[in-house]
Amino acid sequence: MKKACVFIFLLFFLAASIAAGILTGGTPIAPEMIFDALIHPGGQGTMHTLLWELRLPRILMAALVGAALAQSGVIFQAILRNPLAEPYTLGVSGGGALGATISIMCGISGIPMVLFCFAGCIISISLVLGVASVKNFTNSMLILTGVIMSFLFSSIVMFIFAVATSRDVYASVLWFMGSLAAPDSGSIRIMLFLVAPLMLILWGFAKDLNVLSLGDEKTYHLGIDAKKAKTALLIAASLIAGACVAAAGVIGFIGLMIPHLMRKAVGADHHWLLPSSMLAGAGFLIICDSLSQTLIRPLELPVGVITGMAGGVFFLLYLIRVKPTEVM
Amino acid sequence: MPLLSVENLSTGYEKDPIVSDVSFTIPSGCLFGILGPNGAGKTTLFKALSRVLKPWEGRICYQEKDISILGRREFARQVSVVPQFHGVLPPYTVEEFVRLGRYPHLRRFAALQDDDCRIVAETLALLDIARYAAKKITTLSGGEMQRVYLAQALVQKPRLLLMDEPTSHLDITHQIKILDLVNSLSEKQGLTVAIILHDLNLASAYCDQITLMKDGKIFAKGTPAEVLTGEHIEEVYGTRVYIRNDPVVSKPHIFFIPGQFS
Amino acid sequence: MGITCLGEDSVYRFTCDVHYLYDIVWERKNMLRALLIALCGAMLWSPGNLAALESSPHRIISLAPSLTREIYDLGAGDLLVGVTLYRPEAARSKEIVGTLTKLNFEKIFSLKPDLVLASKDSNTKTDIEKLMALGLNVVVFEGCTSLSCICDEFERLGSLLGKEHESEEILHEVRQKIAHIGSSIKGRKPVKVFWQMGATPLVSISDASFAGEYIRLAGCENIFADAPASYPRINIEEVIARNPDVIITVAEMESDSVQALWSTMDDISAVKNRRVYSLNADLVCQPTPRMFAKGFELVVKSLYPGVL
Numbered sequence: 001m002k003k004a005c006v007f008i009f010l011l012f013f014l015a016a017s018i019a020a021g022i023l024t025g026g027t028p029i030a031p032e033m034i035f036d037a038l039i040h041p042g043g044q045g046t047m048h049t050l051l052w053e054l055r056l057p058r059i060l061m062a063a064l065v066g067a068a069l070a071q072s073g074v075i076f077q078a079i080l081r082n083p084l085a086e087p088y089t090l091g092v093s094g095g096g097a098l099g100a101t102i103s104i105m106c107g108i109s110g111i112p113m114v115l116f117c118f119a120g121c122i123i124s125i126s127l128v129l130g131v132a133s134v135k136n137f138t139n140s141m142l143i144l145t146g147v148i149m150s151f152l153f154s155s156i157v158m159f160i161f162a163v164a165t166s167r168d169v170y171a172s173v174l175w176f177m178g179s180l181a182a183p184d185s186g187s188i189r190i191m192l193f194l195v196a197p198l199m200l201i202l203w204g205f206a207k208d209l210n211v212l213s214l215g216d217e218k219t220y221h222l223g224i225d226a227k228k229a230k231t232a233l234l235i236a237a238s239l240i241a242g243a244c245v246a247a248a249g250v251i252g253f254i255g256l257m258i259p260h261l262m263r264k265a266v267g268a269d270h271h272w273l274l275p276s277s278m279l280a281g282a283g284f285l286i287i288c289d290s291l292s293q294t295l296i297r298p299l300e301l302p303v304g305v306i307t308g309m310a311g312g313v314f315f316l317l318y319l320i321r322v323k324p325t326e327v328m
Numbered sequence: 329m330p331l332l333s334v335e336n337l338s339t340g341y342e343k344d345p346i347v348s349d350v351s352f353t354i355p356s357g358c359l360f361g362i363l364g365p366n367g368a369g370k371t372t373l374f375k376a377l378s379r380v381l382k383p384w385e386g387r388i389c390y391q392e393k394d395i396s397i398l399g400r401r402e403f404a405r406q407v408s409v410v411p412q413f414h415g416v417l418p419p420y421t422v423e424e425f426v427r428l429g430r431y432p433h434l435r436r437f438a439a440l441q442d443d444d445c446r447i448v449a450e451t452l453a454l455l456d457i458a459r460y461a462a463k464k465i466t467t468l469s470g471g472e473m474q475r476v477y478l479a480q481a482l483v484q485k486p487r488l489l490l491m492d493e494p495t496s497h498l499d500i501t502h503q504i505k506i507l508d509l510v511n512s513l514s515e516k517q518g519l520t521v522a523i524i525l526h527d528l529n530l531a532s533a534y535c536d537q538i539t540l541m542k543d544g545k546i547f548a549k550g551t552p553a554e555v556l557t558g559e560h561i562e563e564v565y566g567t568r569v570y571i572r573n574d575p576v577v578s579k580p581h582i583f584f585i586p587g588q589f590s
Numbered sequence: 591m592g593i594t595c596l597g598e599d600s601v602y603r604f605t606c607d608v609h610y611l612y613d614i615v616w617e618r619k620n621m622l623r624a625l626l627i628a629l630c631g632a633m634l635w636s637p638g639n640l641a642a643l644e645s646s647p648h649r650i651i652s653l654a655p656s657l658t659r660e661i662y663d664l665g666a667g668d669l670l671v672g673v674t675l676y677r678p679e680a681a682r683s684k685e686i687v688g689t690l691t692k693l694n695f696e697k698i699f700s701l702k703p704d705l706v707l708a709s710k711d712s713n714t715k716t717d718i719e720k721l722m723a724l725g726l727n728v729v730v731f732e733g734c735t736s737l738s739c740i741c742d743e744f745e746r747l748g749s750l751l752g753k754e755h756e757s758e759e760i761l762h763e764v765r766q767k768i769a770h771i772g773s774s775i776k777g778r779k780p781v782k783v784f785w786q787m788g789a790t791p792l793v794s795i796s797d798a799s800f801a802g803e804y805i806r807l808a809g810c811e812n813i814f815a816d817a818p819a820s821y822p823r824i825n826i827e828e829v830i831a832r833n834p835d836v837i838i839t840v841a842e843m844e845s846d847s848v849q850a851l852w853s854t855m856d857d858i859s860a861v862k863n864r865r866v867y868s869l870n871a872d873l874v875c876q877p878t879p880r881m882f883a884k885g886f887e888l889v890v891k892s893l894y895p896g897v898l
């Protein structure tokens with residue numbers, strides 16, 4: 001009963017944040033004009049383009065990326081059984097950063113750049129899983145390998161920075177900060193047609209996640225193939241995170257914080273935890289993105305700054321009030 | 329036909345075997361105790377029985393079939409485990425946690441049916457934890473948690489239940505309660521139970537058959553009277569005891585001799 | 591790394607000097623790009639469609655501070671409707687459309703510009719492509735490291751805005767000034783120069799950079815002209831070994847520590863002869879023709895004091 005209430009609240013929250021995102025943005029527009037452009041999708045004019053080609057795609061990206069990062073975080077925390085686990089634990093951000101840096105150096109942009117970043121993410125995931133498979137995918141091995149791979153890729157990126165032109169370094173750093181602005185069609189397509197279906201499929205693996213979060217041994221007792229389930233779920237969760245990185249840069253904190261908050265709200269059963277995290281993550285990122293556009297208008301803050309600061313403060317307060325046994 | 333038979337089993341973790349050349353059988357409906365000092369290999373044996381560890385030599389047969397050929401879910405429908413160490417747990421409610429025991433009976437994307445919910449409710453009532461159904465397991469005491477684990481194992485509706493030191497963290501009342509419950513399930517429903525115990529007297533009072541292990545090998549097996557003798561205990565545990573017959577349950581009772589090591 | 595940890599104006603100062611002899615870099619990149627185009631069909635970089643403008647533009651947005659300055663030089667400041675945050679005094683009243691790090695696409699679009707000016711130095715390819723995708727008319731200017739490039743791009747801007755006469759005048763004036771300075775120092779002994787961009791870490795310039803052009807035009811020698819990167823991080827021991835006659839530092843923010851640093855190194859002839867000069871980055875760092883001339887004058891005054 002309580003869970004259903006939370007769920008309905010989250011639906012309203014998402015709807016409200018979408019409304020907020022539509023009504024606010026980089027430039028103030030009267031609500032009537034927005035409404036007018038909304039109900040006439042086939043129309044022409046500045047307002048119309050602004051709404052349909054700038055704001056709405058941005059909101060869509062924010063929703064998809066927020067939901068994906070939150071869901072990925074839930075999966076990582078369940079499998080690795082670590083409250084600090086999050087989507088970039090397996091070095092995905094490092095791989096994406098390397099892919100982005102290399103494409104910027106080679107003058108690639110647009111869809112090919114997105115693919116390049118994604119390739120970087122896939123390479124880092126494969127390396128981490130490959131190394132961890134030697135030790136049978138134990139959680140500590142996975143986390144350790146992920147951290148090492150992250151450092152490795154970051155060092156390579158730093159090396160490239162040292163010998164690259166400052167223009168390229170500058171462009172790469174901007175990319176790292178993350179941006180949902182004016183998403184290109186390639187990014188949108190990856191999120192809509194790869195990530196969204198994957199997220200829905202992963203919802204069906206709630207049972208496996210429930211059992212995996214009890215530890216490897218329990219999986220034997222309850223008839224689940226731990227190795228297969230872990231590998232498949234980690235790959236899927238990392239791919240989702242990698243797609244987000246390729247599409248929008250590195251946006252932190254959502255994958256860490258939302259699962260914790262939702263676990264407190266709806267409990268640890270992943271049948272509820274997964275969908276509610278997706279809704280909460282989507283709404284949260286839309287709001288953060290709106291804030292990033294309006295706080296120092298007409299200047300814009302990188303959205304990662306808002307998720308970090310707002311999320312960080314909120315999360316600190318939550319941790320102060322929660323009991324130690326309930327952190328995980 | 330014995331429910332479980334172990335033939336010449338050797339297994340371990342790294343290079344050296346922890347358990348070597350162990351053979352015994354567990355008849356159906358029996359309450360089977362496994363005893364031994366720390367490090368004798370009891371938990372390792374259990375891990376082999378629950379397929380966490382693979383046998384290096386020998387084999388384990390469930391209903392005359394080698395357990396390694398059974399499917400995972402099929403095996404989980406027959407055998408369930410109440411483990412010893414619980415570790416950090418996610419904040420499930422008691423009901424959510426116990427429900428996980430029904431998973432071996434469900435297909436991948438299937439939800440719990442009415443039948444499953446009924447079984448869960450009955451088991452919670454049986455173990456007297458129905459009033460905790462909405463409580464988070466992270467807030468329970470040791471004894472309550474032990475019963476929750478047992479409930480989860482029981483909703484699996486197994487034919488063989490493996491319990492690893494279920495009484496170690498419990499006060500005396502709860503120890504008796506759990507063993508009474510397990511005993512009655514064994515007698516009334518024909519549930520076969522293999523249980524690792526430290527308390528020799530509890531083992532003596534409840535178990536139909538006992539296996540005594542030492543250094544990874546079986547030292548003695550049989551009825552409590554046959555196994556729990558002064559010589560056996562002194563040789564396996566390295567401590568002298570008195571054995572008297574308990575008049576209430578007609579089983580041997582072990583009396584310790586304090587002061588022998590000072 | 592220093593790029594993003596400093597404020598907006600420092601970012602500008604640092605990046606404004608990122609002017610390459612794009613031709614040289616273009617060759618390398620072009621080969622690589624051709625390969626990658628074959629592999630993944632990358633979009634081609636198109637510098638905007640000049641022919642699309644039937645008449646002179648009257649609503650211009652400038653995405654680079656140097657372009658903003660040039661527009662004012664040409665007397666076309668009233669055509670500007672939007673600029674980036676770092677802008678000259680004259681543009682204080684104009685709408686801000688973002689910073690070099692983040693452009694406000696909604697703002698740019700809602701200002702309905704008929705011309706958007708971008709620079710390869712200041713704006714990323716991704717941002718420019720996004721603006722083009724929105725249907726805006728974006729004209730991209732090269733990032734220049736040579737005087738001839740700066741003048742060519744300025745002329746191009748002039749004709750784009752219909753201010754050919756003004757641009758010709760300015761260029762003539764600039765070229766004359768530079769020629770005059772050049773003749774004043776003709777025949778003088780070339781000076782060995784160490785140009786310092788940053789203090790921690792110690793960064794200099796190679797010949798493939800904006801400031802290198804100053805030194806080259808003055809007929810002097812940049813002691814790190816051959817460095818592999820355009821803004822090389824160098825070891826101070828190398829500076830001592832190459833023994834420059836003059837040290838010019840543009841690291842304005844750290845002027846005290848810079849002076850302190852050099853005052854301990856009296857084996858360097860520049861320090862011995864007290865020829866360590868600190869120049870205002872604002873004056874020597876702007877890639878517009880007028881500012882180039884001003885900057886050149888300042889540099890020459892440091893290299894050959896008393897001549898001008």
